[in-house]
Amino acid sequence: MVEQSDETPAVRRSRETVATKLLCIAEKARNEKQFKFTSLYHLMNEELLGGCFLRLRKDAAAGIDKMTKEKYAENLTANLTCLTDRLHRMAYKPQPVRRKYIPKPGSTKQRPLGIPSFEDKLVQSGLVRILESIYEQDFIADSYGFRPDRSCHDALKALSMTVEKKPVNHIVEADIKGFFDNVNQEWLMKFLGHRIADKRIHRMVKRFLRAGIYEDGNVTVSDEGTPQGGVISPLLANIYLHYALDLWFEKVFRRKCAGYARLIRYADDFVVCFQYKADAELFHKELGSRLGKFGLEVEPTKTKVMEFGRFAVKNALRKGERAETFDFLGLTHYCGTSRNGKGFRMKRVTARKKFVAKLKLFKEWLKKSRQMNTKVLWETAKAKLQGHFNYYGVTDNIRGLDRFKREAIRLLFKWLNRRGKRSCLNWTKFKEMLKRYPMPKPRIRVRMFAFS
Numbered sequence: 001m002v003e004q005s006d007e008t009p010a011v012r013r014s015r016e017t018v019a020t021k022l023l024c025i026a027e028k029a030r031n032e033k034q035f036k037f038t039s040l041y042h043l044m045n046e047e048l049l050g051g052c053f054l055r056l057r058k059d060a061a062a063g064i065d066k067m068t069k070e071k072y073a074e075n076l077t078a079n080l081t082c083l084t085d086r087l088h089r090m091a092y093k094p095q096p097v098r099r100k101y102i103p104k105p106g107s108t109k110q111r112p113l114g115i116p117s118f119e120d121k122l123v124q125s126g127l128v129r130i131l132e133s134i135y136e137q138d139f140i141a142d143s144y145g146f147r148p149d150r151s152c153h154d155a156l157k158a159l160s161m162t163v164e165k166k167p168v169n170h171i172v173e174a175d176i177k178g179f180f181d182n183v184n185q186e187w188l189m190k191f192l193g194h195r196i197a198d199k200r201i202h203r204m205v206k207r208f209l210r211a212g213i214y215e216d217g218n219v220t221v222s223d224e225g226t227p228q229g230g231v232i233s234p235l236l237a238n239i240y241l242h243y244a245l246d247l248w249f250e251k252v253f254r255r256k257c258a259g260y261a262r263l264i265r266y267a268d269d270f271v272v273c274f275q276y277k278a279d280a281e282l283f284h285k286e287l288g289s290r291l292g293k294f295g296l297e298v299e300p301t302k303t304k305v306m307e308f309g310r311f312a313v314k315n316a317l318r319k320g321e322r323a324e325t326f327d328f329l330g331l332t333h334y335c336g337t338s339r340n341g342k343g344f345r346m347k348r349v350t351a352r353k354k355f356v357a358k359l360k361l362f363k364e365w366l367k368k369s370r371q372m373n374t375k376v377l378w379e380t381a382k383a384k385l386q387g388h389f390n391y392y393g394v395t396d397n398i399r400g401l402d403r404f405k406r407e408a409i410r411l412l413f414k415w416l417n418r419r420g421k422r423s424c425l426n427w428t429k430f431k432e433m434l435k436r437y438p439m440p441k442p443r444i445r446v447r448m449f450a451f452s
Contacts, residue, residue: 018048022133029195030137036193037134041200044087044126046080052125053080056118063117064098064214072118083119090200094120094208097227099215114213114227124208124231127201131235134195139238140246145267146234152329153446155266156348156394159328160448162273163346167260169309170280172272173326174287175302179268180233181225183240184295185209188226191243208232224295237267244294245270253283271328280305308335310344330354331394348448350392350400358388359407366415374416378437381412386440393445401442409439 021043028035053076058069072079086092097114116124136148144155162168188209189202196202208230212221226233249263249272259275261283274280284305288298306324307315312335316323325334331354336347362384369377385408389401417425 018043018045018051022129025130026133026137029134033138036195036197038197040130040196040198041204042088043130044084044123046084048126048129049080049083049122050076052122052129055125056121060121061100061115062098063115063120064095065117065119067118069118083122087123087204090203092119092123092204092207094123094211096212096214096219097230099213100229111228113229115229116211116227116231120208120211121231123204127204128232128235130201131196131239135235135239135242138195139242140250142262142264143238143242143246145265145269146238152266152391153394155264156329156331156446157448159264159271159273159333160346162262162264163309163333164344166262166273167275168273169307169311170274170277171306171308171326172274172280172284172287173302173304173306173328174270174272175299176268176291177297177299179296180228180237182295182297183224183226183237185223185225187244187294188236188240191239194243205232205236234267240294241265241268244291244296248290253286256282266329269329271326277305277307308333310335327351327353330392331397336396345396347396348394349397350404355400355404358404359411362408363411366411370415370418377416378433381408382439384408389440389442390445393443395444395446395448398442398444405439405442409434 025037025040029037053069053072056069060069062068083092095117097116097120100113100115101110102113132148139147142158144150144152144158163171185206189206192202192205209226210221210223211227212219213227226236246263246265254261257274257276257279259279261272261274261279263270263272272280272283274283284303287303291298306326308324308326312323323335325332327333330351331348332351333346333348336345337343338345365384366381369380372380385405388404392404393401413425413427413430416430
């Protein structure tokens with residue numbers, strides 16, 4: 001005889017793991033596209049936050065609290081219990097993010113980052129897990145930025161397949177001016193309200209948006225933007241552009257097109273492929289007003305319509321011109337031919353701005369590391385080169401990798417030579433070092449062929 005359980009449905013639900021509950025939420029979101037979730041905040045418990053703690057990087061920069069993962073772990077159980085209690089009483093208030101500036105690739109300007117405190121990172125990570133379970137069911141397939149199991153290379157492959165296999169003759173290269181700084185927080189909360197009706201989730205997201213920025217002893221609060229560097233900012237950015245751009249393109253604009261059209265987006269960086277010039281020009285015309293409705297602005301100098309595709313080179317030669325190129329995700333894309341010289345291929349090379357910027361960063365690192373142990377310096381240089389190859393090692397870019405390696409080795413020789421007496425390390429000795437301790441070999445790691 002089977003013994004019946006005395007557990008009520010409520011008790012059984014309480015015993016379910018957070019992971020199971022998130023899977024159920026995801027299924028609900030996938031099956032009911034108009035459903036608004038009213039009860040989510042209770043999932044911000046010790047189990048969820050403990051899992052988030054394990055995922056946080058050990059070497060992440062500290063916020064204004066100066067708390068590190070290692071230090072927080074010394075009393076982890078008590079810390080998580082206290083944090084959960086404050087969250088459920090709505091007594092938790094995020095701290096201002098610490099402002100830090102990093103070099104902006106291809107520019108003399110610096111990119112501002114906001115570094116949250118350690119517990120803010122934990123709480124944001126918890127919110128991301130909850131919100132992702134819903135919005136991953138809503139986001140369009142051609143949104144690739146900061147999403148699970150998606151990468152820059154996936155976006156590049158999608159672009160390659162589209163241009164090479166679909167009737168693409170025109171490209172709109174677009175750039176949103178200062179996107180993260182100009183996100184309208186009021187619109188963001190409205191967008192969040194399409195799926196989330198849990199008031200406590202809304203309140204906590206608002207608190208993070210209004211936490212402020214700590215810089216030079218002062219705290220500034222703005223009603224615009226999401227701090228770059230925050231764990232939750234990329235997800236909020238995707239939610240914003242999902243409603244402001246993606247859905248408009250898929251549900252409204254594309255229906256107006258006479259031919260093929262596809263938008264491929266990675267965060268705020270996107271390109272749009274068109275079969276007909278008229279469709280491309282109409283998109284270019286309407287894009288500004290569409291984004292302007294939500295407080296965003298296109299950068300006119302970086303947004304344009306161009307002929308691009310299998311006929312672009314031939315048509316450009318007729319006019320006595322060169323076929324146009326465009327940059328996307330650090331690579332310059334151009335029209336080329338297959339190995340036999342007959343078929344069309346879209347090819348790519350490291351964008352000049354990125355190439356120069358990466359070399360500059362390598363040089364600055366060498367300058368700062370002059371006192372570092374030679375063995376450690378050498379191994380770190382190898383790791384940096386390998387990281388560069390891992391990203392830029394895409395089909396057709398072997399020459400770009402070779403050139404970067406040559407320039408990096410030249411800089412390494414220069415700075416090693418400066419560490420001791422003048423000319424203490426000549427080129428012959430350095431070449432022997434390279435033979436004994438070789439640098440990584442440039443290799444194509446990501447195949448961009450349309451059929452891959």
